[in-house]
Amino acid sequence: MKSEHIPKATIGRLAVYIQVLENLLRDGNDVISSEKLAQACSVNSSQIRKDLAYFGEFGVRGVGYYVQELITSIKQSLGIDRVWKCALIGVGNMGSALLRHHDFERRGFKICAAFDCDPDKIGLEFEGMEIVCPTHLREQAPELNLEIGIIATPPDRAQRAANHLVDANIRGIINFAPSRINVPKHIPVEYVDFFDHLYAIAFQITLGND
Amino acid sequence: MKSEHIPKATIGRLAVYIQVLENLLRDGNDVISSEKLAQACSVNSSQIRKDLAYFGEFGVRGVGYYVQELITSIKQSLGIDRVWKCALIGVGNMGSALLRHHDFERRGFKICAAFDCDPDKIGLEFEGMEIVCPTHLREQAPELNLEIGIIATPPDRAQRAANHLVDANIRGIINFAPSRINVPKHIPVEYVDFFDHLYAIAFQITLGND
DNA sequence: GCAGTCATGTGAATTTTTTAACAAGACAGA
DNA sequence: TCTGTCTTGTTAAAAAATTCACATGACTGC
Ligand SMILES: NC(=O)c1ccc[n+]([C@@H]2O[C@H](COP(=O)([O-])OP(=O)(O)OC[C@H]3O[C@@H](n4cnc5c(N)ncnc54)[C@H](O)[C@@H]3O)[C@@H](O)[C@H]2O)c1
Ligand SMILES: NC(=O)c1ccc[n+]([C@@H]2O[C@H](COP(=O)([O-])OP(=O)(O)OC[C@H]3O[C@@H](n4cnc5c(N)ncnc54)[C@H](O)[C@@H]3O)[C@@H](O)[C@H]2O)c1
Numbered sequence: 001m002k003s004e005h006i007p008k009a010t011i012g013r014l015a016v017y018i019q020v021l022e023n024l025l026r027d028g029n030d031v032i033s034s035e036k037l038a039q040a041c042s043v044n045s046s047q048i049r050k051d052l053a054y055f056g057e058f059g060v061r062g063v064g065y066y067v068q069e070l071i072t073s074i075k076q077s078l079g080i081d082r083v084w085k086c087a088l089i090g091v092g093n094m095g096s097a098l099l100r101h102h103d104f105e106r107r108g109f110k111i112c113a114a115f116d117c118d119p120d121k122i123g124l125e126f127e128g129m130e131i132v133c134p135t136h137l138r139e140q141a142p143e144l145n146l147e148i149g150i151i152a153t154p155p156d157r158a159q160r161a162a163n164h165l166v167d168a169n170i171r172g173i174i175n176f177a178p179s180r181i182n183v184p185k186h187i188p189v190e191y192v193d194f195f196d197h198l199y200a201i202a203f204q205i206t207l208g209n210d
Numbered sequence: 211m212k213s214e215h216i217p218k219a220t221i222g223r224l225a226v227y228i229q230v231l232e233n234l235l236r237d238g239n240d241v242i243s244s245e246k247l248a249q250a251c252s253v254n255s256s257q258i259r260k261d262l263a264y265f266g267e268f269g270v271r272g273v274g275y276y277v278q279e280l281i282t283s284i285k286q287s288l289g290i291d292r293v294w295k296c297a298l299i300g301v302g303n304m305g306s307a308l309l310r311h312h313d314f315e316r317r318g319f320k321i322c323a324a325f326d327c328d329p330d331k332i333g334l335e336f337e338g339m340e341i342v343c344p345t346h347l348r349e350q351a352p353e354l355n356l357e358i359g360i361i362a363t364p365p366d367r368a369q370r371a372a373n374h375l376v377d378a379n380i381r382g383i384i385n386f387a388p389s390r391i392n393v394p395k396h397i398p399v400e401y402v403d404f405f406d407h408l409y410a411i412a413f414q415i416t417l418g419n420d
Numbered sequence: 421g422c423a424g425t426c427a428t429g430t431g432a433a434t435t436t437t438t439t440a441a442c443a444a445g446a447c448a449g450a
Numbered sequence: 451t452c453t454g455t456c457t458t459g460t461t462a463a464a465a466a467a468t469t470c471a472c473a474t475g476a477c478t479g480c
């Protein structure tokens with residue numbers, strides 16, 4: 001089918017499929033049907049087939065999908081069959097947890113540089129990386145080939161961090177701070193806020209209740 | 211209008227509205243129109259009016275919305291106009307960052323108990339809380355009135371943690387571990403995985419490129 | 421090599437969500 | 451009090467996403 005426009009929701013589900021497929025593979029499953037995968041992901045099986053159809057034909061009729069092959073195909077489709085180099089801005093509580101979290105590298109996102117404006121932090125070594133001032137972003141980004149910026153500053157500093165990233169010609173931004181940022185529209189921004197999920201849980205609990 | 215079923219996407223957007231409205235309030239804005247708010251949130255203004263209409267009429271025609279009032283109304287609608295008591299399971303890298311993050315309490319989600327099965331961690335004091343074994347969840351949950359469980363264990367331990375939470379009659383679960391869990395269907399589960407967002411960024415960058 | 425079973429890929433039908441359009445209400449100024 | 455300007459709440463239209471349904475291809479066992 002190989003479609004033009006892909007729903008955002010599809011991308012989110014593909015991430016879930018990968019997660020479940022990797023666990024299936026670890027448990028020794030070589031092949032899986034869309035129906036079984038659907039159950040594991042709590043979605044409709046047509047949904048899975050349609051999501052995959054946006055990118056190509058990865059299954060075998062009458063058989064299902066070869067798990068390893070499907071993982072590879074999905075990763076290719078998403079563009080995560082390579083390493084993306086990332087810059088972290090803000091090495092506080094959250095930033096440190098991210099730096100220590102080695103899943104990033106395993107999953108194809110390597111944090112290659114860490115920036116913080118706190119004079120007490122600049123110069124410190126952290127997880128084999130020296131913390132430097134964000135003003136160096138502009139020179140380091142091309143040198144290190146940094147493509148994605150991860151903002152983990154307080155919310156009122158997020159825009160400033162974003163400006164540094166834009167100046168440094170970064171290609172995409174993840175913002176962990178709970179505030180919106182303005183950047184040129186060719187640069188995609190994703191906002192990460194756990195509270196979305198907490199609100200959703202609170203709401204669902206409250207609903208079932210009234 | 212006061213509708214029956216509310217789209218999940220609406221809940222996500224309400225979280226964004228709150229975030230933006232709180233920043234607006236801090237900057238001294240008392241009133242805002244759906245059009246202005248829409249721009250700040252990068253959505254359509256009809257969308258905002260429709261989202262709000264699910265819950266009631268909060269605006270004044272010809273004027274707009276009173277910011278503080280609107281925040282209050284949205285919080286009431288979501289059921290976050292009170293404190294939700296949470297249990298954290300897994301006090302590692304991630305769990306510690308969550309415990310240290312005081313926004314939780316400020317935003318109405320108080321982590322009142324921390325559980326970990328590591329004998330080296332049990333008994334330690336952390337942020338004024340003693341880390342205890344998850345087997346105590348069952349007795350502590352009713353005592354402390356714990357309603358929401360936050361899982362921050364490694365992925366292969368998430369199901370076990372979920373079982374403890376279910377046993378303890380917890381009412382909703384947030385899972386930070388990258389694995390799906392099975393729980394009785396009256397208990398809502400939300401999965402938090404940053405990689406969704408990283409994938410989305412990688413995909414968008416790749417798209418613009420080919 | 422044929423029959424039976426299974427599961428994909430896809431067009432059509434359905435449902436859901438988003439956007440547009442506008443009538444009705446609120447306020448300010450004269 | 452009346453007029454003109456705004457902006458909401460809501461209905462109708464459009465667009466998008468999800469689900470259904472089934473023809474098509476693949477593999478198994480006889
Ligand atoms: N810690 C969590 O669990 C958690 C959870 C959700 C969201 N967040 C969000 O993540 C962000 C960071 O949280 P945190 O707990 O790490 O805060 P933190 O205060 O511990 O760390 C913030 C860091 O950013 C640095 N910083 C400030 N301004 C900067 C600038 N202009 N350039 C570079 N660095 C700058 C500070 O020096 C500090 O080291 C916050 O916006 C917070 O709301 C954190
Ligand atoms: N650190 C991050 O930035 C980050 C980011 C995204 C996702 N995550 C996910 O969050 C989870 C935790 O990550 P982490 O970095 O904190 O790992 P971690 O290994 O530092 O911590 C895990 C903790 O869970 C405890 N634990 C293990 N089994 C348990 C059980 N059955 N009951 C109670 N406690 C148990 C361990 O003793 C340990 O303290 C992982 O699933 C990880 O993939 C972490």
